[in-house]
Amino acid sequence: MQVISARQLVLIGTIFTLSSTLISVQSQMIPHAKQHIWLSHLLGMVVIAISMWLLARTLSRFPDHDLFQALLARFPSLGKVAIALYVLFFFFILTRDIRMLIDFVNVALLPTTPMLALAILTMFTVCVSARGGIEVMGRVTELYGPLLIAMLFFLPLLLFREFDTANIMPFWRLDVPGVSRGAWYILPYLGEAIVMPMIFMGRTFRFRHGLIALGLGTFVLIALAMQAMLALGQPIMERMLYPNYELVRQLRITDFLDRFDLPMVGVWLPTMLAKITINLYVVCYGLRRMIPGLWGAAMVNPVGFLAMVCSIWFFEDAIQLYELNRVWPTLALCFELLLPILFYLILRPKKQAIQKT
Amino acid sequence: MIKYTAPIILIIIGILLFERRNLKDMKTAHRWLVYSMLAVGGAIWIYVYGSDRTVHPTRWLQMLLEPFDPIR
Numbered sequence: 001m002q003v004i005s006a007r008q009l010v011l012i013g014t015i016f017t018l019s020s021t022l023i024s025v026q027s028q029m030i031p032h033a034k035q036h037i038w039l040s041h042l043l044g045m046v047v048i049a050i051s052m053w054l055l056a057r058t059l060s061r062f063p064d065h066d067l068f069q070a071l072l073a074r075f076p077s078l079g080k081v082a083i084a085l086y087v088l089f090f091f092f093i094l095t096r097d098i099r100m101l102i103d104f105v106n107v108a109l110l111p112t113t114p115m116l117a118l119a120i121l122t123m124f125t126v127c128v129s130a131r132g133g134i135e136v137m138g139r140v141t142e143l144y145g146p147l148l149i150a151m152l153f154f155l156p157l158l159l160f161r162e163f164d165t166a167n168i169m170p171f172w173r174l175d176v177p178g179v180s181r182g183a184w185y186i187l188p189y190l191g192e193a194i195v196m197p198m199i200f201m202g203r204t205f206r207f208r209h210g211l212i213a214l215g216l217g218t219f220v221l222i223a224l225a226m227q228a229m230l231a232l233g234q235p236i237m238e239r240m241l242y243p244n245y246e247l248v249r250q251l252r253i254t255d256f257l258d259r260f261d262l263p264m265v266g267v268w269l270p271t272m273l274a275k276i277t278i279n280l281y282v283v284c285y286g287l288r289r290m291i292p293g294l295w296g297a298a299m300v301n302p303v304g305f306l307a308m309v310c311s312i313w314f315f316e317d318a319i320q321l322y323e324l325n326r327v328w329p330t331l332a333l334c335f336e337l338l339l340p341i342l343f344y345l346i347l348r349p350k351k352q353a354i355q356k357t
Numbered sequence: 358m359i360k361y362t363a364p365i366i367l368i369i370i371g372i373l374l375f376e377r378r379n380l381k382d383m384k385t386a387h388r389w390l391v392y393s394m395l396a397v398g399g400a401i402w403i404y405v406y407g408s409d410r411t412v413h414p415t416r417w418l419q420m421l422l423e424p425f426d427p428i429r
Contacts (some may be wrong), residue, residue, distance in 0.1 A: 032428075116364060181428050294387050298379040301372045302394040309398040313405045316413045324415055326429075327422035
C-alpha cells in the first residue's frame with residue numbers, strides 16, 4: 001500500500017495547475033483580459049473550485065475508494081465507459097504536455113537537437129519514474145515543487161528594476177467580457193487538478209487539499225502574469241509564445257549570472273516531468289481498473305511509447321498546439337465540469353451498503 | 358525508409374526485452390494488448406515520417422469544436 005502525505009497531495013495538485021499552464025497560455029489571455037489578467041485567473045479558479053467541491057463531496061460518500069473505483073462499484077458497465085473516457089482525456093493531456101515540453105526545449109534551449117532525441121529522453125525518464133508508482137512521484141514533487149514555488153515568489157525581488165507601472169494602466173477600467181474570455185483559455189489548464197480524486201481515496205483527498213492546491217497554483221500564476229505585464233508590457237507579452245521564459249531571461253544578476261534563466265528552467269523541468277509522469281500513471285491506473293487483472297506497471301512502457309509517438313502525430317507544430325487552446329476548453333469542460341456535476345447527482349453508494357455501515 | 362524506421366524498431370525491441378519477464382507472466386489477452394500498442398505506435402511513427410501529407414488529428418478536433426467556441 002503506497003502512502004501519500006497531505007503535503008505531497010497538495011503539491012501534486014499545485015504542479016498539475018502550474019507546470020504546463022505557465023508555458024504559453026497566458027500570452028493568449030492577454031489580448032482579451034489585458035491588465036486584468038489576474039481577474040481571469042481568479043474567475044477560472046472559482047469555476048474549477050466548484051468542480052473540485054463536487055468531486056470531493058461525491059468521493060466523501062466512498063471513503064475507501066478513489067473515483068475510478070467508486071464508478072466501478074456503483075455502475076460496473078457504465079463506470080467502465082466513464083473511466084475509458086477519462087483515460088482518453090488524460091492520454092490527450094499526456095501527449096499535449098510531452099509535445100509542449102519537447103517544443104519548448106527545442107525552441108528555447110536545444111535548437112539543433114532532433115525532436116526524436118528529445119522525445120526519447122523525456123519518455124525514458126518519465127517511464128522509469130512512473131514504474132515507481134505514485135509514492136515516488138509524491139517525493140519528487142515534494143522536492144522540486146516547493147523549490148519552484150519559492151523561486152517564483154522571489155522573482156519580484158530580482159526583477160524589481162524592470163517593472164513599469166504604466167504597463168498595467170488604466171487599472172480600474174474593467175472589461176468584464178474580456179476578463180471572461182481570458183478565463184476561458186485558462187479554465188482547462190486549471191481544471192487538470194481534478195486528477196487528484198481520480199487517484200486518491202475518499203479518506204485521503206479532501207476538498208481543502210484541492211482548494212489549497214488550486215489556490216497556490218493560481219496565485220503563483222497570477223504573480224507571474226502580473227510580473228510579465230509589468231516588465232514586458234501587454235504588446236510584447238501577447239506576441240510571445242513563451243512569455244514567462246522571456247520574463248526570466250530579463251534576470252541579470254552580476255556578470256557571472258547573466259544566464260540565470262537556465263537554473264530556473266532547471267528547476268521547472270523536473271516539475272513538468274513529474275506532471276507528465278503522473279499523467280502516465282493515471283492512464284495506466286485507469287486501464288488497470290477497466291481491465292481486471294491487468295498489471296499497471298507492465299503497461300507503463302507500451303503506453304509511454306504510444307504517447308510519445310502520438311505527441312508527434314497529434315500536433316502539427318508548436319503554433320497549432322497554441323491555437324488549439326482556443327477551442328480545447330469546450331471539450332475539456334465536459335470532463336472537468338459536466339461529468340463532476342453528473343457524478344455528484346447520481347454517484348451514491350447502494351442502499352444495502354449504507355445500511356451495513 | 359530505414360533512417361526513420363530503425364530508431365522506432367530499436368525502441369520496440371528494447372521495450373520487449375525490458376518487459377520479457379512481465380510478458381511471460383501476463384495473461385494472453387493482456388500480452389496481445391501490449392503487442393498491439395507497440396504495433397500501433399510503430400505504424401503511426403512510419404505513417405508520420407513516411408507520408409508527405411500527414412493528417413494531424415487535432416486539426417480535425419479543432420474543426421469539430423470550432424462551432425462551440427464562444428470567443429469567435
